Amino acid sequence: MQARPLLITISLLLSALWGGFLGYRHLSGGISFLDSLEASLTDLRSKVIGVREPPPITSIVAIDDQTAADNGYPLNRATLARVVAAVTSLKPKVVALDLLLVDPGPEEGDATLAAALQQTSGVIAAAGVFPKETQAVGSDANDPLASIPTAGKMLLPLRRFSDVAAIGVVNVATDESGTPRFIPLISRGGERVDASFPLRVASLALGINPAFSPGSLALGDRHLPTDNGQRLPITFYGPRGTIPTFSATEALAGTLPAKAIEDRIVVIGSTVTGGGDVFPTPFDPVLPGVEVMATAATHLIAGDSIIRDRNVRLLDSLVALALPLLLISLLAWRRSAIGYAIIASVALAWAALNIAAFAHGYWFSAALPIAAALPPVLLFGAAEIWIDRRRAAHFAAQSDLLQRIEAPGLSEWLARDPNFLAKPVRQNAAVVFVDLSGFTGLSEAIGATNVRDVLSDFFEIIDEAARSHGGAVTSFMGDGAMLLFGLPRPADDDATRAAACAVCLCERMRPWLAGHPTAGARKIGFKVGVHGGPVVASRLGSGDRQQITVTGDTVNVASRLMEVAAEQGFELALSAALMKKAGPDSAPLHSGQLEGPARARIRGRNKGIDVWLWRGHPL
Structure with missing residues (x-):
């Protein structure tokens, strides 16, 4: 075979193997080296789409700086009980405490808080402590729990609180920058299997028990696709305060607006400066953790979470296989201004489709096609330049020979x-x-x-x-x-x-x-x-x-x-x-x-x- 046809054949074969390898690893979520790039591109897409107005489902009552200044921090259980009672009086669907109540406090305050929680449909927070940052998961496709990592230790609320309120696990899955990308909907610890905090809140608000199948969550007639490990992909409506947020001082003063509480989910949590429970997001470098939980609960009820399930990952894998083949074929076909324009058009069309899909609730990978296409295309281009230089050297030698004759x-x-x-x-x-x-x-x-x-x-x-x-x-x-x-x-x-x-x-x-x-x-x-x-x-x-x-x-x-x-x-x-x-x-x-x-x-x-x-x- 001549050099260039052989180069094209080898390049197409190797690019197919490379794209297929990355696609296979992507299906199981096993290419963590792309997470940083994907995180940056996801943030970029979020900013391109811009701030969205959340559906009127959830409100936040924040233990903020004013509350801490007036009542001390952390709030004592008796004061917290007054906040819960004030919210309950405005008839919310669910009152959810994004607070870890794992240690006993003064008996009177604990009893008062337990009594307040007993008067409402409530959820209180638990957390899992994992021995490793990344956990290995099972691979049984018929068992929806097989891919759920097991916590080494569970931080559970006091029994007196868990007897009067449901338990929800507040763990989130973050990327390398600390941005929450997923909510694990199920957590395991020892012999326990617990729903996540947002899922428990949504379940109580809808009055429906969740049902899992591989890659899917059902809440009655709502069917929500899930990613590997029964995780819910999460995007954000905007910066802090995008979900209606009110100070706990308003609850203590009895000035909460009834329309913002009645028939809604109310999440109570800390937003105190320096409290530590904050996360960077595309819209806000210090989004409170309580707003992360409120956002996930809203997604579950409104059904507006972004979709990244096995079908989406499968399409990602097909793109990772096809895109480098297409680009190399175009390079091999037309190495001219027209050819490069076509290649640029293909890349721009893919980027536009990716952003449009993200805007419509589908999270297709942006990093995977880049990683699949860029190395083969660059290597192919470099090899063509090398062959061109060899050909030029050959022609120069022939020209020199001609000059001699x-x-x-x-x-x-x-x-x-x-x-x-x-x-x-x-x-x-x-x-x-x-x-x-x-x-x-x-x-x-x-x-x-x-x-x-x-x-x-x-x-x-x-x-x-x-x-x-x-x-x-x-x-x-x-x-x-x-x-x-x-x-x-x-x-x-x-x-x-x-x-x-x-x-x-x-x-x-x-x-x-x-x-x-x-x-x-x-x-x-x-x-x-x-x-x-x-x-x-x-x-x-x-x-x-x-x-x-x-x-x-x-x-x-x-x-x-x-x-x-x-x-x-x-x-x-x-x-x-x-x-x-x-x-x-x-x-x-x-x-x-x-x-x-x-x-x-x-x-x-x-x-x-x-x-x-x-x-x-x-x-």
Whole structure:
């Protein structure tokens, strides 16, 4: 397979495995390393949606700073009993004390509070103490209690209070920042199984016992999806005070508004500054714990809690599997502005759908698709960049090779115009032929390996001479070569440069042959012919294998001039036509012996031509 198709295939496979792995772990809630990112994105979505007005179900009577200043803190049981009695007199549905009454107080005060609780439908708080921050849970899908962690110790209210009021556990599940995200609806401690504080409140308010099934809670005809571990996902209506809150001093003074209490759930709890029972939320860095409990109870009764159950997690997992595959496919399909725009549109569409779903009560993970898609896409992009760089290096090497074979101007012209010479072109040019004399016998004597070494040096000399004079080596022919001056376009100095190149070849070939250990001993010589005139330039071949070539009488004459030079005992023969354009006073020609013009017979032609003969000074 080619590199890029293989990369795409491997990337799609690995992204599917990565997304599938994360999705599988997400179904069981086992990817805690994403919790921090998910918490931040959840807070962001909450802020985008904004503050909501809670349904008129719950009110809070707060033991606030004013209450503490007037009555001391913590409130004694007798004063607390007066608050409960004042609230009860306004006929609430449930009075819930978000206070831990685990230690006995003065007998009179405890008795008074127990008597006050007996006069209403009441709930009092308990709490579980867990030995670890994270508890392992069971996996029995048919047992709704299998995933409930067990507390090492339960902080239960005094028996005299629990005899007259229901018990509800006030534990919450927070993220790393301390923000409450879930309310465990059931808690276990030893042989006990207790409902949460909000669930006990909602159950009493509705007069219905809760019924659990895996992933679901039923309160009569209300069916509420639950997350792993029978937890209720919780969102917040707004900052502190969003749920109607009144001071306990108003209850003690008898000034509570009846409409805010009658037929409502009333949660009594502490909001004293420095009391410690506060939580950070998207809307408020110090939301009182009593408002967290009141919010959860409202969710249960109104049925407006956000849904994050197994079905939602399953869709999350499918997105984690599909999104990286889609993005990698788009990257592989169109690496252009249009392709990147489509990818950005997909990402924005997913974000918009995620926020819209959150606004409509569905908590789809935002962190999971990012974690599933970002690493594979970045790795795929990095791998493509690496392949592109390797391809660029390959093309650079090929370009360098082309530069070594073709003149720089010609290769650059081909790069700019791929159709150059797709059709034959007739134009003027200067042609140089060079050939080794006696090389056939040398080849038979020295063997193939030594022949290759000799030819390699020979071709290097030709290539350097052509490049330095702006010519193009159009072909190497065994022990000879043809050089062309006049492509891609003819120039006024083509003849001058061709003559200079021919002299340069002679000056380079002579010492090289003389000093070569093999060629020098066998008296190998060379000959050069130069002519100028009209030629036909074209490409020969098809498909990926083409070469530039020139044909015509000018080419034939230049080739025959090598014979003229050899017959006359000179190194170089130049046609008078070329010398007329180059000028006999051309500086390179004065470095040796120049004779002419003289009439010379050209093999294959009826008429001879005038030529100039040149040879360099012997070493």
